[in-house]
Amino acid sequence: MKHLYILIASVIIVLQPGCSSDGWISLFDGKTMNGWQPSENKDSWRIEDGALVSRGPRSHLFYVGDINNHNFKNFEFMADVKTEPGSNSGIYFHTKYLESGWPDKGYECQVINSAPEVEPGSYIERKMTGSLYAIRSVWKAPVQDNVWFNYHIVVQGRTIRIFINGEMMVDYTESDNPFRPENMKGRLLSPGTFAFQCHDPKSVVYYKNIRVKPLPDDAPTPGDPTDDPEFETKLVELASNNFPLMDLHVHLKRDLTMEQALGNARKYGFTYGFALNCGLKMGFETNEALEEYLTDYKKPPHTFLAMQAEGREWLDLFSKETIAKFDYVFSDAMTWTNDNGRRMRLWIKEETEVGDPQNFMDQLVDRIEKIMNNEPVDIYVNPTFIPDEINHLYDELWTVERMDRVIKALVDNNVALEINDRRKIPSPSFIKRAKAGGVKFTFGTNNAGPDDLGKLAYCIAMVRECGLTQNDIWMPVP
Numbered sequence: 001m002k003h004l005y006i007l008i009a010s011v012i013i014v015l016q017p018g019c020s021s022d023g024w025i026s027l028f029d030g031k032t033m034n035g036w037q038p039s040e041n042k043d044s045w046r047i048e049d050g051a052l053v054s055r056g057p058r059s060h061l062f063y064v065g066d067i068n069n070h071n072f073k074n075f076e077f078m079a080d081v082k083t084e085p086g087s088n089s090g091i092y093f094h095t096k097y098l099e100s101g102w103p104d105k106g107y108e109c110q111v112i113n114s115a116p117e118v119e120p121g122s123y124i125e126r127k128m129t130g131s132l133y134a135i136r137s138v139w140k141a142p143v144q145d146n147v148w149f150n151y152h153i154v155v156q157g158r159t160i161r162i163f164i165n166g167e168m169m170v171d172y173t174e175s176d177n178p179f180r181p182e183n184m185k186g187r188l189l190s191p192g193t194f195a196f197q198c199h200d201p202k203s204v205v206y207y208k209n210i211r212v213k214p215l216p217d218d219a220p221t222p223g224d225p226t227d228d229p230e231f232e233t234k235l236v237e238l239a240s241n242n243f244p245l246m247d248l249h250v251h252l253k254r255d256l257t258m259e260q261a262l263g264n265a266r267k268y269g270f271t272y273g274f275a276l277n278c279g280l281k282m283g284f285e286t287n288e289a290l291e292e293y294l295t296d297y298k299k300p301p302h303t304f305l306a307m308q309a310e311g312r313e314w315l316d317l318f319s320k321e322t323i324a325k326f327d328y329v330f331s332d333a334m335t336w337t338n339d340n341g342r343r344m345r346l347w348i349k350e351e352t353e354v355g356d357p358q359n360f361m362d363q364l365v366d367r368i369e370k371i372m373n374n375e376p377v378d379i380y381v382n383p384t385f386i387p388d389e390i391n392h393l394y395d396e397l398w399t400v401e402r403m404d405r406v407i408k409a410l411v412d413n414n415v416a417l418e419i420n421d422r423r424k425i426p427s428p429s430f431i432k433r434a435k436a437g438g439v440k441f442t443f444g445t446n447n448a449g450p451d452d453l454g455k456l457a458y459c460i461a462m463v464r465e466c467g468l469t470q471n472d473i474w475m476p477v478p
Contacts, residue, residue: 035065280309
């Protein structure tokens with residue numbers, strides 16, 4: 001009798017429509033809209049070659065089927081997605097049917113892999129595929145247009161995780177009383193259904209193999225919320241305002257692993273650019289050694305790779321072809337030869353010759369101008385750094401005239417200015433003057449290892465103090 005019960009149970013599992021033995025349940029049969037209800041502009045949704053396709057004016061397609069009575073708390077959700085260039089869409093969860101407008105309940109997981117062409121000064125969406133919209137963002141698309149990719153969302157307890165092609169993009173745990181902007185008060189965990197977004201007539205996005213695996217309602221929360229509510233508020237404010245939170249100056253040094261670094265990035269909603277030191281006595285010294293490393297390097301798709309050009313000899317050490325393999329190049333003015341012929345690395349006291357502070361500053365500004373004018377760099381990093389022995393004179397030595405000379409060199413050569421979190425430079429007065437002069441900015445940690453990777457606290461403080469907006473931020477071209 002016991003064996004008969006097992007056999008009957010097995011038959012029921014097999015015969016249940018859309019259910020697999022591993023718990024995944026199909027939500028779309030590939031042929032009909034059964035179980036799905038479009039909101040306004042219902043003709044914006046169609047089925048082509050087994051896929052749901054959004055093409056038309058704004059509309060949202062809600063799951064209203066029988067599975068879980070279209071009410072999900074803890075779950076895994078998966079779909080295969082493809083975007084056409086410039087297309088914007090999203091996957092909502094914990095939402096509810098709304099006849100018109102943007103869903104105001106639940107979270108949205110972003111779908112966009114390239115920004116559409118817009119008029120100068122118009123809004124450009126920076127929150128890319130894999131983002132938990134306006135809460136934790138991915139600022140570099142992890143996949144390309146016109147290619148199918150897998151979108152995987154896991155909600156367990158108060159933790160939300162988003163994976164693209166198996167790579168974790170977001171690992172966010174909601175606190176007991178999370179901050180939300182006025183227009184997004186409903187971005188909270190509470191049981192609800194799923195929905196796909198048709199954003200606008202020019203956005204064409206495809207969804208297929210749509211499935212869900214319900215998880216127990218009492219499943220434990222695997223993550224922890226951030227322990228600084230005030231800083232968390234700043235992160236959400238910036239993310240919701242489309243302000244790119246990117247640390248483009250991260251080093252995998254002193255046993256800091258890639259996964260540790262990416263875990264820190266996910267914690268705060270940052271996108272990282274990993275930098276290689278390239279120059280005499282600084283990491284890679286030959287083109288051959290650098291090429292060997294690049295051949296084996298496995299770049300996470302939602303990150304950047306940067307060359308940190310060290311010293312003034314770097315252009316003689318590395319070929320144009322090798323340099324072009326990086327997403328961007330940056331350098332600083334911390335290694336140069338003074339008027340006495342002494343090659344100095346300014347952070348090493350034994351190698352540095354300061355002498356008269358005013359004369360030293362005149363030489364420093366002259367070298368900065370030459371670097372900006374003659375070296376093909378995208379970002380000036382560790383900016384305004386001066387040796388420890390005269391750092392107490394920073395505000396006195398960085399005169400308006402000297403600041404303006406550096407700012408002019410940056411603008412003339414389209415070089416961005418890093419706001420350095422580790423050294424807390426440049427000063428607010430320099431940043432404000434650079435902004436007024438038309439300079440673009442980046443954020444960078446320049447960490448020495450795992451202990452000082454940090455959370456861009458100085459950079460984020462400068463956003464508010466200096467009035468920076470998303471339009472002031474320089475971004476690498478993918």
